[in-house]
Amino acid sequence: MVRTRHDHLQALKTRDFDLLVIGGGITGVGVALDATARGLRVGLIEKGDIASGTSSWSTKLVHGGIRYLEQFDFPMVREGLRERHTLIRIAPYLVRRLSFLYPSKSGFAGKAYVDAGLWMYDLLAGRKALGLHRRVGRAEKPADAPMKAPWDRGGFTYYDSQTDDTRLALAVLLTAVERGAVAATYTEVTGILKENGRVVGVRARDLHAEDGADAGAFEVRARAVINAAGVWMDRVQRMDDTGIQARVVPSKGAHIVIPRERLPITSALIMPETSDGRVLFAVPWQGRVVIGTTDAEYHGDIDRPVASDEEVNFILRTANEYLRIDLTRSDIVATYAGLRPLIRMSGGGVSGGQDPGGQDAPGGGDDQLGTKDLSRNHVVLTSPAGLVSIGGGKLTTYRLMAHDAVEAALAATGLRAPRRANTSTLPLTGTPGYRELRGQTGPLAARYGVAPALARHLLDRFGSHAVALLELIAERPALGEPVVPGLGYMLAEALYSARYELVTTLEDVLARRMRLNLLDEDHGTGVARRVAELIAPELGWDDARVDAEIARYDDYARMAGSGYRHKAGDRDEAPRAVAVG
Numbered sequence: 001m002v003r004t005r006h007d008h009l010q011a012l013k014t015r016d017f018d019l020l021v022i023g024g025g026i027t028g029v030g031v032a033l034d035a036t037a038r039g040l041r042v043g044l045i046e047k048g049d050i051a052s053g054t055s056s057w058s059t060k061l062v063h064g065g066i067r068y069l070e071q072f073d074f075p076m077v078r079e080g081l082r083e084r085h086t087l088i089r090i091a092p093y094l095v096r097r098l099s100f101l102y103p104s105k106s107g108f109a110g111k112a113y114v115d116a117g118l119w120m121y122d123l124l125a126g127r128k129a130l131g132l133h134r135r136v137g138r139a140e141k142p143a144d145a146p147m148k149a150p151w152d153r154g155g156f157t158y159y160d161s162q163t164d165d166t167r168l169a170l171a172v173l174l175t176a177v178e179r180g181a182v183a184a185t186y187t188e189v190t191g192i193l194k195e196n197g198r199v200v201g202v203r204a205r206d207l208h209a210e211d212g213a214d215a216g217a218f219e220v221r222a223r224a225v226i227n228a229a230g231v232w233m234d235r236v237q238r239m240d241d242t243g244i245q246a247r248v249v250p251s252k253g254a255h256i257v258i259p260r261e262r263l264p265i266t267s268a269l270i271m272p273e274t275s276d277g278r279v280l281f282a283v284p285w286q287g288r289v290v291i292g293t294t295d296a297e298y299h300g301d302i303d304r305p306v307a308s309d310e311e312v313n314f315i316l317r318t319a320n321e322y323l324r325i326d327l328t329r330s331d332i333v334a335t336y337a338g339l340r341p342l343i344r345m346s347g348g349g350v351s352g353g354q355d356p357g358g359q360d361a362p363g364g365g366d367d368q369l370g371t372k373d374l375s376r377n378h379v380v381l382t383s384p385a386g387l388v389s390i391g392g393g394k395l396t397t398y399r400l401m402a403h404d405a406v407e408a409a410l411a412a413t414g415l416r417a418p419r420r421a422n423t424s425t426l427p428l429t430g431t432p433g434y435r436e437l438r439g440q441t442g443p444l445a446a447r448y449g450v451a452p453a454l455a456r457h458l459l460d461r462f463g464s465h466a467v468a469l470l471e472l473i474a475e476r477p478a479l480g481e482p483v484v485p486g487l488g489y490m491l492a493e494a495l496y497s498a499r500y501e502l503v504t505t506l507e508d509v510l511a512r513r514m515r516l517n518l519l520d521e522d523h524g525t526g527v528a529r530r531v532a533e534l535i536a537p538e539l540g541w542d543d544a545r546v547d548a549e550i551a552r553y554d555d556y557a558r559m560a561g562s563g564y565r566h567k568a569g570d571r572d573e574a575p576r577a578v579a580v581g
């Protein structure tokens with residue numbers, strides 16, 4: 001198995017591929033796994049880290065989307081619910097059931113409406129339901145849900161699931177890499193290669209190469225190329241056809257992260273009637289609570305969206321309308337925003353659907369609608385030269401998106417896959433053996449001389465790979481120490497990630513293998529040196545590189561758009577620039 005970035009890059013530069021994927025978000029890594037599982041030779045190119053785009057800024061739910069019932073998009077909700085079931089099966093350590101409280105106020109009509117919606121949700125899930133919803137009275141409602149009147153009269157509990165979005169994307173990619181895929185991060189696709197009017201590969205640039213004319217530039221040849229560049233999809237399409245009309249309608253969603261002590265919930269809470277006609281979630285996640293999200297068309301810089309003052313104020317105001325907690329800006333640990341890559345159809349509407357044949361799927365959108373009313377279905381477009389682009393969709397439905405994109409690429413190029421693939425039965429790396437180990441957490445912990453809670457934490461983040469981390473701790477007990485007291489992460493995780501999880505920069509470890517930018521009060525800056533010095537030997541960093549990585553991480557972590565705590569007066573939509581390289 002190719003392991004280091006250098007080896008992945010060398011393989012990309014020297015091999016021919018059946019299929020090349022542009023973009024290492026959840027969609028691109030899903031495509032890479034689907035195609036690899038079919039026996040194709042697959043390469044993937046990502047200009048940042050894996051999941052450094054939208055796929056790290058989600059609400060982290062794997063769900064059908066209760067909200068989309070109101071849009072009568074039952075097929076999409078059913079699809080999401082089926083995928084939820086599949087992902088819990090193929091990645092049980094990464095995707096877990098979570099209960100939700102949907103509060104109700106007085107009045108029969110409102111309650112009946114919510115009840116009917118939740119019945120529909122259960123019905124659409126069918127045998128794949130995680131448990132039927134049920135009514136909870138005022139006295140019975142979860143004691144930790146501090147709802148304000150008129151939302152304090154109980155409501156309904158129902159079930160969905162949640163994940164860590166970056167680790168999910170990473171696990172999908174690593175599963176593909178274990179099966180032969182090659183993936184280069186911090187490498188940008190700068191052009192599309194064509195011969196006789198057909199796409200035959202890409203031009204790319206290693207963003208960490210030394211300066212100089214053409215530094216780091218190289219070409220990769222592939223029978224099929226899939227553009228999974230998310231909100232950057234138009235830019236890549238224009239490398240193929242400069243005249244192409246803009247398709248992507250970025251829709252921004254903002255979140256805040258607050259300490260669990262301020263809202264000690266064990267179930268997620270829904271705030272169902274926001275002033276912008278949506279719902280807001282408060283979701284317990286990794287020892288904190290994430291509250292979001294908003295949904296509005298975005299016209300700013302797509303490279304680093306920022307939760308604006310207005311959005312942060314909206315979230316605080318809405319939470320305070322529903323909850324007896326009086327949140328203020330000083331409670332906020334981090335804020336973040338992501339861009340949904342919604343797709344505009346050629347008729348002018350914005351919609352989803354699948355279009356393997358090259359024509360837009362029937363509309364369903366309307367330019368007059370706000371982005372919150374737009375479908376989250378995905379779209380596959382094939383250009384006359386054979387470039388396949390996939391956009392829209394959700395984290396939850398990445399597997400289906402990947403399947404459709406690969407099918408379209410096979411159809412466009414006449415490429416034949418050696419075998420059929422069914423990624424719904426392909427466990428992600430870390431899954432084989434996980435359940436057995438999880439059932440034996442006590443004996444496992446005793447074998448390695450660690451506390452059961454520590455073993456449980458590692459199992460729930462790394463699946464059966466936890467054993468490798470326990471071995472590291474057994475060899476060097478100091479690696480069992482927390483990275484940041486109270487946040488659960490251990491130093492062994494940083495070392496393991498640097499060794500086995502396609503890490504190139506300190507930011508990869510602190511912000512995406514762990515999530516210190518979102519969870520730590522100082523966004524990981526206080527532990528940056530300790531972690532950098534620990535992983536330096538693994539990555540061949542000398543002292544100068546360690547200092548440079550720390551300085552660069554410090555810049556990143558203090559930059560709006562990184563999770564940086566948003567204070568009143570921070571400039572709106574105007575993040576500081578940070579250099580990559």
Ligand SMILES: Cc1cc2nc3c(=O)[nH]c(=O)nc-3n(C[C@H](O)[C@H](O)[C@H](O)COP(=O)(O)OP(=O)(O)OC[C@H]3O[C@@H](n4cnc5c(N)ncnc54)[C@H](O)[C@@H]3O)c2cc1C
Pocket residue numbers: 022023024025026027028045046047048049050051052053054055056057058059060061062063187188189190228229230231232236251252253254293337338339340341391392393394395396397
């Ligand atoms: C606020 C918010 C909340 C959400 N919450 C949920 C949720 O709870 N559940 C859910 O199911 N979905 C959710 N979603 C939707 C989900 O997050 C997105 O649909 C999904 O992450 C998009 O993934 P992607 O791979 O298409 O895009 P991205 O993750 O953005 O990946 C595209 C990648 O392409 C790379 N790239 C671009 N151009 C190039 C180039 N030229 N060369 C090389 N690489 C390139 C980028 O660097 C990027 O990493 C949410 C979305 C938002 C915005």
